[in-house]
Amino acid sequence: MKTATWFQVSPHFMPAFRVFWRSLLQYNSRDCFGDVILQVESFPDDLPEADERFHFVPLVVDRYRGWPAFEPRILACYAKLELLECCDYDQILVLDSDMVCTGSLAELFERPEPFIGVGVESATETEGHRRHNGGLWRARRPVIGNPNAIQQIESFAHAGKFYDQCDQSAMVTYLEENGIESFLLPPRYNLQIGFAEYAETRSIYLAERHDCRILHFTGPAKPWLHEPPSMGWRERFRHLWEKAERGDKLTPADIMAVGIE
Numbered sequence: 001m002k003t004a005t006w007f008q009v010s011p012h013f014m015p016a017f018r019v020f021w022r023s024l025l026q027y028n029s030r031d032c033f034g035d036v037i038l039q040v041e042s043f044p045d046d047l048p049e050a051d052e053r054f055h056f057v058p059l060v061v062d063r064y065r066g067w068p069a070f071e072p073r074i075l076a077c078y079a080k081l082e083l084l085e086c087c088d089y090d091q092i093l094v095l096d097s098d099m100v101c102t103g104s105l106a107e108l109f110e111r112p113e114p115f116i117g118v119g120v121e122s123a124t125e126t127e128g129h130r131r132h133n134g135g136l137w138r139a140r141r142p143v144i145g146n147p148n149a150i151q152q153i154e155s156f157a158h159a160g161k162f163y164d165q166c167d168q169s170a171m172v173t174y175l176e177e178n179g180i181e182s183f184l185l186p187p188r189y190n191l192q193i194g195f196a197e198y199a200e201t202r203s204i205y206l207a208e209r210h211d212c213r214i215l216h217f218t219g220p221a222k223p224w225l226h227e228p229p230s231m232g233w234r235e236r237f238r239h240l241w242e243k244a245e246r247g248d249k250l251t252p253a254d255i256m257a258v259g260i261e
Helices: 011-027 074-085 106-110 149-158 167-177 199-211 235-245 252-256
Strands: 003-008 035-040 054-058 091-095 099-101 115-121 130-140 183-185 214-216
Touching (some): 011 035, 011 235, 074 091, 074 130, 074 149, 074 167, 091 106, 130 167, 130 214, 149 167
Parallel strands (some): 003 035
Antiparallel strands (some): 091 130, 115 130
């Protein structure tokens, strides 16, 4: 099975990608990830992490002007859906670059379902939608390999079919409109610590952090972008990023030690 791993990396996220890629290889074989596709605005002149299996595709945000977005930065997220049109691979793992790996991801490549992602089900909040976070998902055919995927999704956007204004609702709409069932992964594969104190996710974070595989620094404030450090509750998570940046493995004890009142 031919595999690729897709990262969308804007210029100010390149330091984060380098930390994330190194952490991925601390816990997983390089062969797991197959070809690495970086979606970037401009090709980096020097990327020491790259090898002969790295490929670059352009990140062009202008294509998505006029699409629904609750923040301007969300428009770039729609561009990652271009991988749905890839015909060169049997499966593609999609990973945001504001993450740190803390364990094995082997299950993500072994499961047979056409679409798996971390998310929640809530009929009352989303009118029956299964909601997936856009930061981590893995797709196989027939989810990928559709040359008309973006054209379809654009028509859904203009028809008002998205349940919110972001890329994950576009992904869910695409699956539903094509009759493709999605499957939920445990939250440990995308532990969104940026939202750890939100009431609806606090219990999930507490239950899953002992076996975390991916930490996701969600939200607009990123630990590698703020000097001096921003004040507030995010600072309780900053030491996790700094340890990963040094090249040290994050242990379950590190993650369990993060205090959440």
